[in-house]
Amino acid sequence: MVSGNTRVCCLIGDPVAHSLSPLVHNAGYQALGIDFIYVSFQARDIKPAIEAIRGLGIRGASITVPHKITAMPYLDHVDDEAREIGAVNTVVNNNGVLTGYNSDGTGARQALEEVTTLAGKKAVLIGSGGGAVAIAAALKKSGTRLVILNRTVEKARHLAKMVNADDFGDLDKLTAVSSADILINATQVGMWPGVSESVIPRELLHQRLTVFDIVYNPRETRLLTEAKEKGCPVVYGYRMLLYQAARQFELFTGHQAPLPVMEHALIEALG
Numbered sequence: 229m230v231s232g233n234t235r236v237c238c239l240i241g242d243p244v245a246h247s248l249s250p251l252v253h254n255a256g257y258q259a260l261g262i263d264f265i266y267v268s269f270q271a272r273d274i275k276p277a278i279e280a281i282r283g284l285g286i287r288g289a290s291i292t293v294p295h296k297i298t299a300m301p302y303l304d305h306v307d308d309e310a311r312e313i314g315a316v317n318t319v320v321n322n323n324g325v326l327t328g329y330n331s332d333g334t335g336a337r338q339a340l341e342e343v344t345t346l347a348g349k350k351a352v353l354i355g356s357g358g359g360a361v362a363i364a365a366a367l368k369k370s371g372t373r374l375v376i377l378n379r380t381v382e383k384a385r386h387l388a389k390m391v392n393a394d395d396f397g398d399l400d401k402l403t404a405v406s407s408a409d410i411l412i413n414a415t416q417v418g419m420w421p422g423v424s425e426s427v428i429p430r431e432l433l434h435q436r437l438t439v440f441d442i443v444y445n446p447r448e449t450r451l452l453t454e455a456k457e458k459g460c461p462v463v464y465g466y467r468m469l470l471y472q473a474a475r476q477f478e479l480f481t482g483h484q485a486p487l488p489v490m491e492h493a494l495i496e497a498l499g
């Protein structure tokens with residue numbers, strides 16, 4: 229029950245209607261019986277939205293597209309990981325002092341570590357957008373040898389320089405996968421409604437390759453279906469979503485996130 233003491237957390241972005249964050253966070257609050265509620269705010273301008281966090285005493289906010297970078301100047305502090313990535317997806321309000329974090333990299337690392345170790349492994353990361361930046365930084369920190377490939381090679385070059393990756397290129401270099409241990413799709417290729425697409429030809433997949441698709445809608449993309457058929461260990465995009473939400477939950481509430489409950493809510497919503 230919502231009361232005068234209920235702590236409010238929220239999602240700020242544009243659009244927000246499709247987001248699964250309210251479902252996942254509220255399922256966690258209910259499971260722990262804590263007096264929190266999570267709501268969505270569609271905000272075109274980020275400055276007044278950040279001021280509202282402070283002004284209304286909102287405890288925490290998830291920040292999504294298109295505000296992950298533009299929110300940063302309005303915060304009091306940004307933690308090292310978010311600063312390195314150059315984007316925040318989480319804001320915590322401690323008595324009017326706002327601190328920004330980025331839980332995407334941690335979420336991706338935890339999802340991958342469920343099926344493979346990272347140190348010393350060779351990873352090919354396809355994509356250089358928002359998701360890819362957080363993953364690239366997390367992988368380099370974990371001691372992975374990293375090759376970044378992107379349709380627009382300039383963006384791959386820029387990201388490779390930023391995180392000190394081992395190599396970069398355009399999608400003509402996809403054959404680099406033959407000597408890789410890990411393949412990550414961080415593009416939207418395969419996302420609904422383009423579900424018949426895959427970012428990499430099936431022939432390039434091999435049994436030693438752990439395949440991670442950060443696309444989570446559909447839950448099993450064409451890339452993951454083909455990887456499973458080839459006998460590759462696979463990592464679902466929804467696992468990254470789950471772990472990044474769990475980190476936010478812990479930052480907002482100070483309680484350990486009830487992972488099974490949050491996972492159940494996510495899977496029910498994704499179908």
Ligand SMILES: NC(=O)c1ccc[n+]([C@@H]2O[C@H](COP(=O)([O-])OP(=O)(O)OC[C@H]3O[C@@H](n4cnc5c(N)ncnc54)[C@H](OP(=O)(O)O)[C@@H]3O)[C@@H](O)[C@H]2O)c1
Pocket residue numbers: 332335354355356357358359360378379380383414415416417419442443444465466468469470472
């Ligand atoms: N699982 C999670 O927790 C999680 C977190 C973040 C994002 N995601 C998902 O990851 C996907 C990407 O999100 P984002 O925020 O990183 O997007 P973004 O910043 O817009 O970046 C999109 C990336 O995809 C590439 N791309 C787009 N269309 C392509 C195509 N037809 N062929 C090859 N490459 C293509 C772009 O290449 P160019 O640079 O050449 O345009 C760019 O590298 C979305 O499906 C999103 O839902 C999942």
